[in-house]
Amino acid sequence: MPPVFDYEDVQLIPNKCIVKSRSEVDTRVKFGPMTFNIPVVPANMQTIIDEKLAIWLAQNGYFYIMHRFDEDDRLDFIKRMHKLGLFASISIGVKPQEYKLVDDLAKKNIMPEYITIDIAHGHSQTVIDMIKYIKQKLSGVFLIAGNVGTPEGVRELENAGADATKVGIGPGKACITKIKTGFGTGGWQLAAVRLCAKAASKPIIADGGIRTNGDIAKSIRFGASMCMIGSLFAGHAETPGELVEDEGKKYKVYFGSASQYQKGEYKNVEGKKLLVPYRGHIEDTLHEMQEDLQSSISYAGGRKLAALRNVDYVIVKNSIFNGDSL
Numbered sequence: 001m002p003p004v005f006d007y008e009d010v011q012l013i014p015n016k017c018i019v020k021s022r023s024e025v026d027t028r029v030k031f032g033p034m035t036f037n038i039p040v041v042p043a044n045m046q047t048i049i050d051e052k053l054a055i056w057l058a059q060n061g062y063f064y065i066m067h068r069f070d071e072d073d074r075l076d077f078i079k080r081m082h083k084l085g086l087f088a089s090i091s092i093g094v095k096p097q098e099y100k101l102v103d104d105l106a107k108k109n110i111m112p113e114y115i116t117i118d119i120a121h122g123h124s125q126t127v128i129d130m131i132k133y134i135k136q137k138l139s140g141v142f143l144i145a146g147n148v149g150t151p152e153g154v155r156e157l158e159n160a161g162a163d164a165t166k167v168g169i170g171p172g173k174a175c176i177t178k179i180k181t182g183f184g185t186g187g188w189q190l191a192a193v194r195l196c197a198k199a200a201s202k203p204i205i206a207d208g209g210i211r212t213n214g215d216i217a218k219s220i221r222f223g224a225s226m227c228m229i230g231s232l233f234a235g236h237a238e239t240p241g242e243l244v245e246d247e248g249k250k251y252k253v254y255f256g257s258a259s260q261y262q263k264g265e266y267k268n269v270e271g272k273k274l275l276v277p278y279r280g281h282i283e284d285t286l287h288e289m290q291e292d293l294q295s296s297i298s299y300a301g302g303r304k305l306a307a308l309r310n311v312d313y314v315i316v317k318n319s320i321f322n323g324d325s326l
């Protein structure tokens, strides 16, 4: 097994700066048929994304993936986004009724720009079958599949026809998979991203475990094209988790997609609910992420995202924060 490490164990090493101002640095990323402001997508979870936020993100140059938990509304959601002149990006599962959605879309010639197959254990025949079905019925769609945590998983999903794979089994903040099953990439997610990216011939999304803006730069360094983020977005006015107040402080509810709160029953639960401090408007956070990434790229000695890919790094086991926090 190669060395494993996580976000907090790594520091990237600066190169000579080639820009006069960080404002010269370009953080845009081409992902599938479109180009986005930053390589970040809010998690396709019910407390992170809803239609209102999806519209705002699409209108403002950000990628989004709608969650799959309003099952019956997805076809109409695509139509509404297209009517507004915006791209449509939905999630799908693998249960029998999901095949009916694909059939309906094909029959009515409604083609979302992006579909994400969103399953806990994505390295499975059910996902491979769904990839093949979607590619046969909706060949123009950019298809993301996951989640996986191994190079073998990436290769099999790519070979089945996925255009991108999503990497991360259990590193999420609302995740208890690592505790309940003993499996996953929790604690070594960044190393898993690296291994998967080396095996990939198509883009990968680093999903889960991102706790600071600097982790976005680290994900790109280790091969991700896009970062999926839940907890860092959960505390905003625009994210749909419930707002609660406790002893004069504001919080937003964030729960896992495999939690009891999502499922409505305690069965195969692999997610939990937590409160995340309220932190204002998502526009400000996205702006700060972009500024921080511009700074990261300047430290890498470049002016585009690609500069991050080649920087050296050191592994400094759990010591970079020196007891500090944001």
Ligand SMILES: NC(=O)C1=CN([C@@H]2O[C@H](COP(=O)(O)OP(=O)(O)OC[C@H]3O[C@@H](n4cnc5c(N)ncnc54)[C@H](OP(=O)(O)O)[C@@H]3O)[C@@H](O)[C@H]2O)C=CC1
Pocket: 093, 094, 095, 118, 119, 120, 121, 126, 147, 168, 169, 170, 171, 172, 175, 177, 208, 256, 257, 258, 268, 270
């Ligand atoms: N990234 C991560 O680490 C994780 C993410 N999640 C999120 O939770 C949500 C629910 O996921 P999921 O439970 O897959 O979705 P579903 O509840 O839609 O289950 C999809 C299908 O996969 C089966 N299934 C689920 N887990 C396994 C497994 N470990 N082995 C074999 N079959 C399995 C289910 O059957 P049955 O339920 O009968 O087994 C079902 O038929 C998703 O949004 C997912 O992204 C959940 C856990 C981990």
Ligand SMILES: Nc1nc2c(ncn2[C@@H]2O[C@H](COP(=O)(O)O)[C@@H](O)[C@H]2O)c(=O)[nH]1
Pocket: 043, 044, 045, 147, 168, 169, 170, 171, 172, 173, 174, 175, 176, 177, 178, 207, 208, 209, 210, 228, 229, 230, 231, 232, 255, 256, 257, 258, 259, 270, 271, 272
């Ligand atoms: N094991 C579980 N993972 C989950 C669940 N719901 C979502 N997720 C994953 O977490 C990331 C977000 O991670 P974060 O560290 O940024 O908060 C999300 O994109 C999913 O992949 C769950 O119930 N169990």
